[in-house]
Amino acid sequence: AFIVQSPVADPRTLVERTYRFLDEQINVVREMTPEAFAAYQSGLVADLLESPKNLGERSAQFWSDLRLERLSFDTRQALASAVMAIDQTTGTSGCGLQPRQVRPGADHRHRNQRL
Secondary structure (H helix, E strand, O other), X not given: OOOOOOOOOOHHHHHHHHHXXXXXXXXXXXXXXXXXXXXXXXXXXXXXXOOOOOHHHHHHHHHHHHHOOOOOOOHHHHHHHHHHOOOOOOOOOOOOOOOOOOOXXXXXXXXXXXX
């Protein structure tokens, strides 16, 4: 999940531009050489599995999992596994996620909200 804000664009425009950006990124990944993709994939996994540098980072990871109601506290490990399962040519993963699985018009819960 990520947050997109704009002081001038309406929510529909933000959603449309976000999906355009995501489509472009899928194409960037598909056009990478297999070696570049593997390097990017392993670098991302290394970042996800990097140990917290201090108590603040460790605490932030726990709070993030609590906000997500993920009481197994293994979100970063699960993300790393999902990243390793992504197939470069199809953009799909072994966990059943598809590119653009969530489309405009679905219940996105995109709204102005401060947590």
